[in-house]
Amino acid sequence: MTINQHLSEFAGLEVTSWEPGQSLSNPASTVPRVAVEYDDAQSWTSKFRVLLELPGVADLQGLVVGMSDTEAGTDGNPQEMIEALVAAHAQLPKLRALFINDITSEENEISWIPNDDLSPIFAAYPGLEHLGIRGGNGLSVGRLVLPELRSLVIQAGGLSRELVREVMSAELPKLEHLELYLGTEDYGATCTPEDLSPILDGKLFPALKYLGLKNSEHQDAIAQIVAQAPVLEGLETLDLSMGILTDEGAQALVTSPLVAKLKKLDVSQSWCSDEMVAKLKALPTEVDASEQQEQEEGDDWRYVSLGE
Amino acid sequence: MNRADSPDILLVAPPEGRRARAFQDTLQALCWPPARVVPYLDLMEGRAHLPALIRPDSNGGRGTVVRFDSPGEDVATELALIRRGSSAGGDASADLAAGELPSTLAWYAGFAETLRGLDAELQQAPSHLRMQRTEHVLMMFDKPATHARLQAAGVPVPEALPPVTSCEELLSAARGRGWSRVFVKLAYGSSASGAVALEWSGERVQATTTVRQEGGRLFNSRKLLKLTSWPEVDSLIGALAPQRLHVERWLPKASFAGRAMDLRVVVIGGRADHALVRLGRGPITNLHLGNERGDMGALRAELRSERWQAVQQTCIATLAAFPGALYGGVDVMLTPGWRRMAVLEVNAFGDYHRGVLSNGLDTYAAELRALLGAG
Numbered sequence: 001m002t003i004n005q006h007l008s009e010f011a012g013l014e015v016t017s018w019e020p021g022q023s024l025s026n027p028a029s030t031v032p033r034v035a036v037e038y039d040d041a042q043s044w045t046s047k048f049r050v051l052l053e054l055p056g057v058a059d060l061q062g063l064v065v066g067m068s069d070t071e072a073g074t075d076g077n078p079q080e081m082i083e084a085l086v087a088a089h090a091q092l093p094k095l096r097a098l099f100i101n102d103i104t105s106e107e108n109e110i111s112w113i114p115n116d117d118l119s120p121i122f123a124a125y126p127g128l129e130h131l132g133i134r135g136g137n138g139l140s141v142g143r144l145v146l147p148e149l150r151s152l153v154i155q156a157g158g159l160s161r162e163l164v165r166e167v168m169s170a171e172l173p174k175l176e177h178l179e180l181y182l183g184t185e186d187y188g189a190t191c192t193p194e195d196l197s198p199i200l201d202g203k204l205f206p207a208l209k210y211l212g213l214k215n216s217e218h219q220d221a222i223a224q225i226v227a228q229a230p231v232l233e234g235l236e237t238l239d240l241s242m243g244i245l246t247d248e249g250a251q252a253l254v255t256s257p258l259v260a261k262l263k264k265l266d267v268s269q270s271w272c273s274d275e276m277v278a279k280l281k282a283l284p285t286e287v288d289a290s291e292q293q294e295q296e297e298g299d300d301w302r303y304v305s306l307g308e
Numbered sequence: 309m310n311r312a313d314s315p316d317i318l319l320v321a322p323p324e325g326r327r328a329r330a331f332q333d334t335l336q337a338l339c340w341p342p343a344r345v346v347p348y349l350d351l352m353e354g355r356a357h358l359p360a361l362i363r364p365d366s367n368g369g370r371g372t373v374v375r376f377d378s379p380g381e382d383v384a385t386e387l388a389l390i391r392r393g394s395s396a397g398g399d400a401s402a403d404l405a406a407g408e409l410p411s412t413l414a415w416y417a418g419f420a421e422t423l424r425g426l427d428a429e430l431q432q433a434p435s436h437l438r439m440q441r442t443e444h445v446l447m448m449f450d451k452p453a454t455h456a457r458l459q460a461a462g463v464p465v466p467e468a469l470p471p472v473t474s475c476e477e478l479l480s481a482a483r484g485r486g487w488s489r490v491f492v493k494l495a496y497g498s499s500a501s502g503a504v505a506l507e508w509s510g511e512r513v514q515a516t517t518t519v520r521q522e523g524g525r526l527f528n529s530r531k532l533l534k535l536t537s538w539p540e541v542d543s544l545i546g547a548l549a550p551q552r553l554h555v556e557r558w559l560p561k562a563s564f565a566g567r568a569m570d571l572r573v574v575v576i577g578g579r580a581d582h583a584l585v586r587l588g589r590g591p592i593t594n595l596h597l598g599n600e601r602g603d604m605g606a607l608r609a610e611l612r613s614e615r616w617q618a619v620q621q622t623c624i625a626t627l628a629a630f631p632g633a634l635y636g637g638v639d640v641m642l643t644p645g646w647r648r649m650a651v652l653e654v655n656a657f658g659d660y661h662r663g664v665l666s667n668g669l670d671t672y673a674a675e676l677r678a679l680l681g682a683g
Binding site: 002004005006017019035037038066071072073074075104105106107109112186 | 512566567568
């Protein structure tokens with residue numbers, strides 16, 4: 001799998017592509033996507049400056065940042081984009097939804113997207129309720145304190161141990177939805193299942209309803225650890241999809257009384273056998289076990305859904 | 309209907325192929341008699357002669373309609389073409405049934421010699437109608453020539469590199485232009501055969517390809533393969549280079565229904581009404597690689613009429629660069645946000661798309677109407 005489509009919706013709001021020359025049609029309910037493309041005559045920051053001068057900009061609820069560099073690859077520098085966002089905070093007083101790097105694989109491979117320390121942005125927008133980030137290279141969220149944050153999604157080919165530890169020590173008292181695409185070593189993952197320990201007792205994010213620890217090459221170990229963890233007691237949905245989840249890890253899920261009490265379990269795009277899928281579907285829980293992948297004969301490797 | 313008016317069509321194609329069958333199905337639906345099919349092999353080996361097959365009285369005195377279709381998907385025909393062109397270089401002993409990539413230089417040389425020979429025979433034949441011009445077909449099968457022709461005609465195309473003969477040359481030329489992503493195609497490759505989507509950044513490289521290297525030989529793969537080390541990439545490009553490469557900048561494709569998208573538009577008689585959406589999971593969207601057709605109606609609604617008309621105009625301009633061409637299959641892409649478009653390929657036999665209708669006519673029926681007038 002690759003990410004092939006830009007966001008059409010974010011935080012329950014419609015996302016529309018915006019270019020200089022266009023007005024803000026409905027700033028309270030639509031989210032502009034500001035991006036450059038290859039060979040773009042204008043830089044991201046110059047487009048963003050035009051946006052900030054538009055009538056209605058103070059009503060903007062959300063912003064999606066697309067490609068901020070005109071050429072694909074790992075060499076781009078997101079620093080100017082970050083600084084421009086930070087500097088604009090007074091002009092965007094109502095901003096509560098922010099997505100950084102809405103970039104498709106046609107534009108740049110997810111594991112190549114250059115990222116950086118984004119903590120200055122979060123300090124400038126303490127009212128953020130929804131935060132999405134794509135790309136794990138060089139990514140840091142620093143000491144993450146966002147008292148209003150409801151959802152946090154970080155998509156990457158691989159997340160570093162440092163980044164996972166930052167999330168595991170974040171102060172997000174209202175966080176309801178967390179998704180981490182943990183990834184593989186090939187694409188920069190250095191985190192291990194043990195790095196997820198702080199989340200297990202359910203005290204770190206007491207409001208959590210949706211937990212996605214997904215797209216991991218250690219998905220079996222994660223399933224085994226999470227299956228017995230008190231954090232499940234408060235959850236509605238557990239999302240362990242897209243990783244190398246085999247019958248070994250899934251067995252821990254089908255035998256867990258905590259998993260049986262969930263509203264929903266997502267193990268789609270995994271590597272479970274038909275027999276295991278039948279067992280999963282027999283759980284008194286809504287189970288998404290679609291798109292199980294089959295190992296080819298003579299092939300002894302499996303892969304996570306999102307890499308490259 | 310008297311004999312002089314009865315439609316008469318001569319189809320040059322492998323007779324058992326799905327394209328020949330599809331064409332006959334269309335004729336049957338039109339309540340026309342089936343086309344007479346003459347295999348390329350019979351013509352190449354002297355068992356049949358085109359002029360003798362022409363009936364000048366048919367089709368209201370305009371003569372037999374002569375249609376050439378793809379010689380592909382028939383191993384014996386392909387091998388005969390490769391043998392005929394083998395003086396152009398390359399090994400003519402490829403195991404086509406196993407998916408081995410033949411010498412496309414030899415294939416093209418053999419195909420060109422065959423078509424030109426048949427063309428010369430038809431020049432001496434009684435009056436007849438052609439569905440293709442030989443020089444158009446041959447140029448459409450020559451990617452660098454087609455690219456140059458379209459560029460000169462002002463049709464938007466991705467920028468291309470001058471000829472390169474190795475991975476090193478390719479990288480140096482691409483880097484000199486500030487590019488980090490290219491499509492490497494065989495100059496005479498058909499569909500995705502021999503195609504490589506190549507991207508690099510710093511020390512990293514990734515090649516997505518349909519070509520598998522095995523013990524010095526090249527095979528087509530139905531699965532997309534990924535190479536992520538420089539030695540592998542260097543070896544693959546080096547192995548493809550003797551076939552003559554055409555390298556274009558890889559422009560990001562717009563997405564639709566969650567997939568990377570491009571369009572195949574069959575332009576017929578100056579109209580661009582037969583279109584289908586191709587959706588891919590990876591950078592190569594050819595339909596036979598496990599990719600899918602998308603919902604054309606939904607796409608048109610999303611593009612809105614002005615932008616859809618611009619796409620149609622581009623496709624019409626593409627065919628206009630081949631003056632007198634009755635039809636052609638144009639592959640056209642849009643960049644994200646529908647900002648720009650670019651023509652990727654023109655396919656001489658790109659009209660095999662069943663169920664794609666305009667005013668109730670499929671591609672073949674529309675071509676016949678454009679050629680013969682209403683009726």
